[in-house]
Amino acid sequence: xxxxxxxxxxxxxxxxxxxRDYTRHAFVEGMKDGTLPRxxxxxxxxxxxxxxxxxSRAWALAVVKSETHSEMLTAVxxxxxxxxxxxxxxxxxxxxxxxxxxxxxxxxxxxxxxAYTRFVLEAGYSGDLLDLLAALAPCVMGYGEIGARLASEAxxxxxxxxxxxxxxxxxxxxxxxxxxxxxxxxxxxxxxDFEASPRWQRLCRTFRTATELEVNFWQMGLTP
Amino acid sequence: xxxxxxxxxxxxxxxxxxxRDYTRHAFVEGMKDGTLPRxxxxxxxxxxxxxxxxxSRAWALAVVKSETHSEMLTAVxxxxxxxxxxxxxxxxxxxxxxxxxxxxxxxxxxxxxxAYTRFVLEAGYSGDLLDLLAALAPCVMGYGEIGARLASEAxxxxxxxxxxxxxxxxxxxxxxxxxxxxxxxxxxxxxxDFEASPRWQRLCRTFRTATELEVNFWQMGLTP
Amino acid sequence: xxxxxxxxxxxxxxxxxxxRDYTRHAFVEGMKDGTLPRxxxxxxxxxxxxxxxxxSRAWALAVVKSETHSEMLTAVxxxxxxxxxxxxxxxxxxxxxxxxxxxxxxxxxxxxxxAYTRFVLEAGYSGDLLDLLAALAPCVMGYGEIGARLASEAxxxxxxxxxxxxxxxxxxxxxxxxxxxxxxxxxxxxxxDFEASPRWQRLCRTFRTATELEVNFWQMGLTP
Amino acid sequence: xxxxxxxxxxxxxxxxxxxRDYTRHAFVEGMKDGTLPRxxxxxxxxxxxxxxxxxSRAWALAVVKSETHSEMLTAVxxxxxxxxxxxxxxxxxxxxxxxxxxxxxxxxxxxxxxAYTRFVLEAGYSGDLLDLLAALAPCVMGYGEIGARLASEAxxxxxxxxxxxxxxxxxxxxxxxxxxxxxxxxxxxxxxDFEASPRWQRLCRTFRTATELEVNFWQMGLTP
Numbered sequence: 038x039x040x041x042x043x044x045x046x047x048x049x050x051x052x053x054x055x056x057r058d059y060t061r062h063a064f065v066e067g068m069k070d071g072t073l074p075r076x077x078x079x080x081x082x083x084x085x086x087x088x089x090x091x092x093s094r095a096w097a098l099a100v101v102k103s104e105t106h107s108e109m110l111t112a113v114x115x116x117x118x119x120x121x122x123x124x125x126x127x128x129x130x131x132x133x134x135x136x137x138x139x140x141x142x143x144x145x146x147x148x149x150x151x152a153y154t155r156f157v158l159e160a161g162y163s164g165d166l167l168d169l170l171a172a173l174a175p176c177v178m179g180y181g182e183i184g185a186r187l188a189s190e191a192x193x194x195x196x197x198x199x200x201x202x203x204x205x206x207x208x209x210x211x212x213x214x215x216x217x218x219x220x221x222x223x224x225x226x227x228x229x230d231f232e233a234s235p236r237w238q239r240l241c242r243t244f245r246t247a248t249e250l251e252v253n254f255w256q257m258g259l260t261p
Numbered sequence: 262x263x264x265x266x267x268x269x270x271x272x273x274x275x276x277x278x279x280x281r282d283y284t285r286h287a288f289v290e291g292m293k294d295g296t297l298p299r300x301x302x303x304x305x306x307x308x309x310x311x312x313x314x315x316x317s318r319a320w321a322l323a324v325v326k327s328e329t330h331s332e333m334l335t336a337v338x339x340x341x342x343x344x345x346x347x348x349x350x351x352x353x354x355x356x357x358x359x360x361x362x363x364x365x366x367x368x369x370x371x372x373x374x375x376a377y378t379r380f381v382l383e384a385g386y387s388g389d390l391l392d393l394l395a396a397l398a399p400c401v402m403g404y405g406e407i408g409a410r411l412a413s414e415a416x417x418x419x420x421x422x423x424x425x426x427x428x429x430x431x432x433x434x435x436x437x438x439x440x441x442x443x444x445x446x447x448x449x450x451x452x453x454d455f456e457a458s459p460r461w462q463r464l465c466r467t468f469r470t471a472t473e474l475e476v477n478f479w480q481m482g483l484t485p
Numbered sequence: 486x487x488x489x490x491x492x493x494x495x496x497x498x499x500x501x502x503x504x505r506d507y508t509r510h511a512f513v514e515g516m517k518d519g520t521l522p523r524x525x526x527x528x529x530x531x532x533x534x535x536x537x538x539x540x541s542r543a544w545a546l547a548v549v550k551s552e553t554h555s556e557m558l559t560a561v562x563x564x565x566x567x568x569x570x571x572x573x574x575x576x577x578x579x580x581x582x583x584x585x586x587x588x589x590x591x592x593x594x595x596x597x598x599x600a601y602t603r604f605v606l607e608a609g610y611s612g613d614l615l616d617l618l619a620a621l622a623p624c625v626m627g628y629g630e631i632g633a634r635l636a637s638e639a640x641x642x643x644x645x646x647x648x649x650x651x652x653x654x655x656x657x658x659x660x661x662x663x664x665x666x667x668x669x670x671x672x673x674x675x676x677x678d679f680e681a682s683p684r685w686q687r688l689c690r691t692f693r694t695a696t697e698l699e700v701n702f703w704q705m706g707l708t709p
Numbered sequence: 710x711x712x713x714x715x716x717x718x719x720x721x722x723x724x725x726x727x728x729r730d731y732t733r734h735a736f737v738e739g740m741k742d743g744t745l746p747r748x749x750x751x752x753x754x755x756x757x758x759x760x761x762x763x764x765s766r767a768w769a770l771a772v773v774k775s776e777t778h779s780e781m782l783t784a785v786x787x788x789x790x791x792x793x794x795x796x797x798x799x800x801x802x803x804x805x806x807x808x809x810x811x812x813x814x815x816x817x818x819x820x821x822x823x824a825y826t827r828f829v830l831e832a833g834y835s836g837d838l839l840d841l842l843a844a845l846a847p848c849v850m851g852y853g854e855i856g857a858r859l860a861s862e863a864x865x866x867x868x869x870x871x872x873x874x875x876x877x878x879x880x881x882x883x884x885x886x887x888x889x890x891x892x893x894x895x896x897x898x899x900x901x902d903f904e905a906s907p908r909w910q911r912l913c914r915t916f917r918t919a920t921e922l923e924v925n926f927w928q929m930g931l932t933p
Binding site for chain 3: 314317318319321322324325327330333334336337340341344345366382
């Protein structure tokens with residue numbers, strides 16, 4: 038398993054069952070061995086495009102909620118990576134499959150998709166940067182972990198582009214940066230001993246809920 | 262069908278199918294003829310208690326987003342009715358069934374429940390009062406309409422307390438007040454001809470989405 | 486000096502100079518001995534009416550940012566007291582002086598006034614309940630302290646109505662309730678030893694800044 | 710005067726007196742003929758650095774409040790320009806004067822500075838993208854107009870670096886982009902005839918208030 042910092046590791050361990058359901062979901066294993074139906078993948082990709090719009094908004098909210106220049110810089114870099122690069126990947130793959138940008142943008146948001154992004158945004162609006170980061174982390178780091186694992190375990194090239202995106206040094210470095218942001222933001226607000234704070238259990242619950250919403254998202258991917 | 266103002270009637274008509282699925286849901290019909298299993302009702306009631314916590318927070322957000330004293334007063338009155346009265350109904354019924362206030366408060370939030378309240382709150386945080394009211398209206402007015410209909414159509418007394426709450430003159434007056442608030446807020450921000458504005462379709466979509474989330478909420482009630 | 490709880494006492498002590506400038510301002514002393522010109526008082530009262538609109542919105546935001554039912558109840562009670570009672574005092578005094586409700590509502594917001602309420606609201610939107618309460622406390626408790634002191638020290642009856650409002654058992658009880666809310670919210674989020682947390686200094690700074698904005702508000706009162 | 714789009718021109722005309730006070734302020738004229746004391750300029754620059762932190766947060770909020778991909782892209786580009794470039798200018802000039810980055814970051818925020826950014830952020834949090842853009846526009850476009858004018862009128866090279874930054878094709882293009890964003894956002898939400906909407910006067914008032922806060926900011930610059 039990947040090492041993206043102290044807080045992430047603790048949060049992941051506190052959501053062990055859900056984390057496994059998420060990172061080892063049938064959808065993921067189908068990308069690993071190439072058995073995932075193309076239709077399901079494209080359906081997922083279109084929903085994920087809509088997801089990324091709201092997920093980018095949530096990362097922009099992390100800029101608004103930053104208290105230091107360093108927090109701002111990591112959050113701004115993430116918004117850029119999402120809006121400029123990751124969304125571009127989706128547009129590219131979809132275009133190659135004959136799905137136009139216009140069609141992509143007009144994708145009707147599924148309930149499982151909406152439930153996830155609204156949870157993240159609301160956590161951020163109602164709380165401070167910590168509440169928001171706890172809700173953002175499972176997506177960022179889970180994809181990093183899945184990408185890294187599938188890069189070495191994949192037995193098919195069908196979904197190699199997708200896997201390479203998240204296994205890439207760039208994406209792994211982004212996960213490291215977010216892990217450092219999380220550790221530093223916790224230390225700044227709670228102290229080095231943050232896992233002893235009464236807030237910690239609630240932050241872990243936010244992380245766990247977001248992980249469950251990731252499971253539902255993969256599940257949605259299997260049911261176009 | 263109830264008359265709670267111009268905008269509400271237009272929004273309801275624009276969401277006809279979903280509105281019917283919501284206000285004529287099997288759960289509702291089961292309260293009408295008394296065939297709804299008690300277990301389902303109590304399960305619903307506990308989830309609805311958690312719902313009301315977040316729904317009250319959303320109405321408090323309507324106070325924050327108000328631009329006139331009159332908007333503030335209606336929103337404050339609604340928060341009070343929710344926190345002081347409606348939540349009390351739930352505590353009372355549950356207590357009579359042997360469910361303590363502590364147990365009620367500890368209810369684990371179901372995904373269908375969370376999806377709904379976070380959608381409403383996020384609509385309010387990201388938009389202005391109109392976006393928020395469009396998301397709040399289906400719950401307030403739908404319950405008013407269901408209560409009024411069941412008060413005359415119910416063939417069983419099993420769920421009479423619940424029905425009477427929403428059929429009561431007090432609750433119906435609250436629906437009228439929210440309908441007037443919606444009409445006035447639209448007129449203030451867009452003009453008397455608000456349904457010709459480009460925003461109108463998006464407000465109707467918000468109303469429709471919230472109505473769909475109500476359908477899911479009843480459905481959750483049937484599956485304890 | 487009044488005792489409104491542990492956190493408040495610590496925050497007040499950390500802003501000693503500003504607190505004195507605020508609670509012993511020439512405007513306050515002028516109400517004590519009756520030398521405050523009526524024109525200045527009415528000017529202040531009109532600005533304070535506009536202030537209360539936004540201050541009520543900020544307390545409504547405290548409902549939105551609450552994490553427990555008990556936090557919600559105190560915040561809702563405060564919104565009610567502000568919207569239903571304190572604003573009514575202003576309307577009453579102004580009416581007696583021939584200033585109509587319409588005129589009152591049309592008061593042009595002064596820069597010193599706007600600077601204060603926007604600071605409080607932004608602190609609440611960007612942070613969690615603690616950041617918001619630290620910004621709200623100086624106004625609530627400062628008026629309580631001033632009212633209590635002037636009730637025993639006033640040498641003139643000219644401003645007795647105003648003094649009595651804030652010296653009243655009701656208002657003093659509200660200060661106690663807000664003090665308890667602050668202590669409980671800190672303990673819930675940081676722990677019993679909250680003043681050892683890295684956030685504490687920033688919360689004290691927020692309290693101090695709000696206190697400085699109170700000084701500016703009194704000063705504005707002296708310059709109609 | 711610069712042409713940055715239809716809505717901006719209308720808003721500027723509706724705030725004529727304030728706009729003149731802002732763009733022809735003694736501080737500005739002192740940069741034009743080089744008579745502005747260096748101490749005042751450096752004082753302004755340090756405050757402006759703190760301003761840019763919060764102004765960038767406000768532009769990030771514009772990303773959160775965007776409804777289309779195109780709105781997001783312009784807002785993201787502006788956040789980047791602010792965080793990566795404009796703040797760099799300040800760091801560079803200050804470094805050349807012996808003010809370290811650490812010292813710069815530790816600048817104590819003046820009341821006039823805080824009043825401005827909190828007003829902008831609160832307008833954005835409480836309203837929709839239009840309310841936020843109306844509060845953001847005076848700073849962006851006013852600096853564009855000042856830069857363009859001083860580039861041709863300046864009789865001294867003392868403040869040439871500052872002037873060139875805002876007169877540069879890059880900055881002027883950013884003003885054009887924000888002007889187009891404003892026009893498009895208004896048309897999307899209100900319609901092509903947006904100046905006939907009841908919201909228009911309130912948006913113009915927000916623009917005017919922000920312009921007044923700019924006047925106060927220059928004034929602060931003159932009083933280190």
